[in-house]
Amino acid sequence: MIPKPILLAALILTLVVGLGQANLTVSHQVSPCQIWPAASAREPTFGTVTLTVAGEGPNSTVPIDVVLAIDSSASMTETDPTKMRLDAARSFVVRMDPARDRVGLVSFDDEVDFSLPPTGEFPRVLEAIGGVDSDGKTSLDRGLAESIDLLASNSTAPIYERARFLVLLSDGDGDYTPSGRAGSQADRAREEGVVIYTIGLVLGDPAKRSLKDMAEATGGRHYDACNASALESIYQAIGEEVKNLAGRDVTVRYTLPRGLLTTGFSVPPASDSPDPEGRTLIWEAGDLSAGEEWSTSFAVSSEAPGIFELGGAGSRVEYQRRSGFVEILKVEGRVLDVAELRSGASTALEVPFNFSAAKDIVRPVHEVEEENETAILWRFSECNSGCTRDWAFLSDDGRIFVGSLRPFSLPTKDALLEDLDRVMDVIEAAGANVSPYNRSTATNAAEFYAPVPGVYHQISYSFGADFDLVLVVPNSTVREARLSVVGQEMDRFGGVADQEYYVDDVYVTGCEFHAFPWNGYCTAEMAEITGIVPPGDHLISGRKITDPHTIIIEAITAEEPEKEFFLYSRDYRSVWVPAKTNALRTPAEMIWEASETMG
Numbered sequence: 001m002i003p004k005p006i007l008l009a010a011l012i013l014t015l016v017v018g019l020g021q022a023n024l025t026v027s028h029q030v031s032p033c034q035i036w037p038a039a040s041a042r043e044p045t046f047g048t049v050t051l052t053v054a055g056e057g058p059n060s061t062v063p064i065d066v067v068l069a070i071d072s073s074a075s076m077t078e079t080d081p082t083k084m085r086l087d088a089a090r091s092f093v094v095r096m097d098p099a100r101d102r103v104g105l106v107s108f109d110d111e112v113d114f115s116l117p118p119t120g121e122f123p124r125v126l127e128a129i130g131g132v133d134s135d136g137k138t139s140l141d142r143g144l145a146e147s148i149d150l151l152a153s154n155s156t157a158p159i160y161e162r163a164r165f166l167v168l169l170s171d172g173d174g175d176y177t178p179s180g181r182a183g184s185q186a187d188r189a190r191e192e193g194v195v196i197y198t199i200g201l202v203l204g205d206p207a208k209r210s211l212k213d214m215a216e217a218t219g220g221r222h223y224d225a226c227n228a229s230a231l232e233s234i235y236q237a238i239g240e241e242v243k244n245l246a247g248r249d250v251t252v253r254y255t256l257p258r259g260l261l262t263t264g265f266s267v268p269p270a271s272d273s274p275d276p277e278g279r280t281l282i283w284e285a286g287d288l289s290a291g292e293e294w295s296t297s298f299a300v301s302s303e304a305p306g307i308f309e310l311g312g313a314g315s316r317v318e319y320q321r322r323s324g325f326v327e328i329l330k331v332e333g334r335v336l337d338v339a340e341l342r343s344g345a346s347t348a349l350e351v352p353f354n355f356s357a358a359k360d361i362v363r364p365v366h367e368v369e370e371e372n373e374t375a376i377l378w379r380f381s382e383c384n385s386g387c388t389r390d391w392a393f394l395s396d397d398g399r400i401f402v403g404s405l406r407p408f409s410l411p412t413k414d415a416l417l418e419d420l421d422r423v424m425d426v427i428e429a430a431g432a433n434v435s436p437y438n439r440s441t442a443t444n445a446a447e448f449y450a451p452v453p454g455v456y457h458q459i460s461y462s463f464g465a466d467f468d469l470v471l472v473v474p475n476s477t478v479r480e481a482r483l484s485v486v487g488q489e490m491d492r493f494g495g496v497a498d499q500e501y502y503v504d505d506v507y508v509t510g511c512e513f514h515a516f517p518w519n520g521y522c523t524a525e526m527a528e529i530t531g532i533v534p535p536g537d538h539l540i541s542g543r544k545i546t547d548p549h550t551i552i553i554e555a556i557t558a559e560e561p562e563k564e565f566f567l568y569s570r571d572y573r574s575v576w577v578p579a580k581t582n583a584l585r586t587p588a589e590m591i592w593e594a595s596e597t598m599g
Contacts, residue, residue, distance in 0.1 A: 024247040024288060026317045026329050027052045030300075030310055034337040034405070038261070038301045046263075046301040047336055049310060051254065053295070053317055055246030055288040063162045064242060065118040065155050067104040067147040068092065068129075071170035071201075072113055076134040079171040079202045080228040088231035089129050092167070095239045098122050104150045105129060108143030109136030110174075115146050117154040138174025140210060144185035144196075152192045164192070165242050167235070168214070169199040173207035179217035186214040196220040197238045201228065219248070219320050240289075247319035247327075250285035250294065254331065255314045260300050267296035280314065288319075305340035309333050341391070341587040343408035344449035345416035346401045347442045349424055353432035355396035361426050362394075380422065386415030392423050400424070400442075401590055408450030408584060410480050410554055417443055450584040454479065457555045457565045457579040464548040469575055470568055471503075471538045471553065474561035481530045481556075483508060483540075487549035488521035498544030499524055501551070503532050505539065529553075540567065555579075 029050045036042040068089050076085070093103050102118035103125050116128045144166075151164045166189065179186040189196055196218045198211035203224065215222040221241070223234045254269075256262065257278040269281040285294040302308065315331035359376050362368060366378040375395045383389055386406060393401040402419035406412045420443065428434040448456055461469070483501065500510040501524060508529060511522035532538075533555075542551070555565060565579035 023056045030334040038303045046299040050297040054293045055290045064101040066165040069106040069143045069147045069168040072107045073109040073138040084228035088235045092235040106147045107132045110139045112146045138172040140174045140176040164194045166196045171201040176210040186217040190218045198222045201225045244289040248287045250319040252283040254281045263299045265298040302338040305338045308336045341403040344403040344590045347446040349398040349442045353427045357430035384415045384418045449587045449590045454584045456582040459553045459579045462550045467542045469540045474563040475535045476561035477558035479556045484526040484552045485524040500543040502541040
């Protein structure tokens with residue numbers, strides 16, 4: 001017998017790495033992952049969730065040791081007078097793989113008549129089966145004990161390298177110690193990693209309870225045979241299962257957050273229970289073999305916008321391996337975005353233009369959602385720098401609105417300004433004289449929109465030499481802040497440009513070494529400074545500057561501060577630059593001003 005410490009380690013390893021046999025995988029898909037609220041005029045308003053559990057791999061590559069324990073009591077002369085149980089056992093043997101698997105035999109009644117340890121010499125097993133007689137009473141415990149001894153003592157390989165099975169056939173209610181009692185052979189089988197399958201031939205209820213108990217205690221299965229002619233198909237089913245079973249009693253548990261509606265289940269759940277976080281759906285998928293799949297799909301929708309996590313904590317697939325051990329697979333979460341316009345920008349371009357010609361440019365290129373004589377609403381066909389396809393609204397009086405599904409942030413603001421510029425490209429292509437001054441004026445006058453209140457602040461300062469300035473950050477919650485520099489610096493030393501910027505003497509950006517090909521110039525990269533500019537005064541410095549540049553400091557605060565952001569020199573004269581502020585308006589205001597079709 002394997003020492004218990006070694007056995008325990010083997011069992012733990014089995015639970016962690018599995019048996020290396022046919023196994024289950026779970027996939028979780030949501031398509032599309034972005035939808036509109038159920039009452040929206042836009043499509044789609046629902047996504048489809050698909051859960052698939054698959055039996056992986058070909059027929060088992062793990063070797064199998066199996067012992068056939070056959071009842072040879074006298075009652076078999078009545079229940080199996082033509083010894084069909086022996087023919088069925090032989091058919092089981094010939095379906096195994098002698099190059100990999102081993103089969104043993106135990107003939108038992110009130111004693112063990114004879115036994116044969118598991119062997120790959122199948123002719124010996126087939127011959128031994130012919131020696132099973134029909135005499136004596138029935139002792140299930142003796143048949144079990146001998147079978148477990150053979151499996152435990154004739155295999156030095158751990159159970160995750162060689163699976164162990166016992167197939168016991170009986171027609172009587174013999175001596176048996178149930179699981180959970182002292183001396184239970186079923187409990188011993190479980191400890192040794194032996195899975196028991198039982199076949200009851202014309203059984204009464206007491207005998208059936210015994211066979212079911214030993215099977216259930218070890219993770220196996222019980223089969224009833226109403227007559228001997230049914231035995232061959234049962235043995236065949238057991239043989240296929242021990243070779244190909246990927247998972248038994250597969251249960252799929254799936255959690256949904258509050259606020260989501262479900263319809264159109266291809267396979268309805270066995271239960272649908274509310275909980276504090278939402279709902280839990282449970283499916284009983286049964287048994288899965290290698291190469292077999294179980295799948296369900298259903299539609300999800302929401303009346304309100306939001307970001308929903310599908311298949312969150314608690315979502316899992318639970319099943320029994322053929323070794324009898326329970327395994328749990330986590331369902332990987334997916335995100336469903338029930339969309340709303342989460343950010344936007346607006347401005348006006350005060351130049352005369354041919355509105356009809358502008359619409360003619362938009363129609364063949366972009367997705368027009370609505371138009372009339374005075375306005376057109378479309379979705380850009382290509383992404384902007386923020387990797388989103390945003391919406392644009394243009395009226396014949398030059399008002400421009402752009403909207404995005406992305407939450408408002410400094411990078412989103414950049415993408416929205418890019419969208420505004422693309423609309424101005426359309427106006428210019430329609431024949432209007434749009435000068436750089438017109439573009440700059442319209443861009444600087446832009447207003448921004450976000451569902452979460454906040455204020456956008458921007459300070460710009462042009463310079464051409466080193467500087468030390470003070471940035472005043474008022475008492476407020478700074479959500480984001482960044483520093484950027486517009487303009488190129490001549491790289492005078494073949495790869496290293498002299499341009500460095502500091503916040504409180506901490507280097508934040510500059511011209512780093514650039515790989516060739518070298519064009520002679522270098523531009524400082526944008527720097528994230530949110531965490532280093534809390535409310536208070538901060539020293540902003542530029543060093544090794546020789547060319548003209550403009551430094552831009554931007555911030556988004558959660559509220560309107562009592563004082564303003566500003567940048568000044570210590571002499572209070574040379575530099576005094578207050579920030580431009582832009583309180584974020586709500587997307588509802590933008591939609592109302594632009595068109596109800598954007599809602």
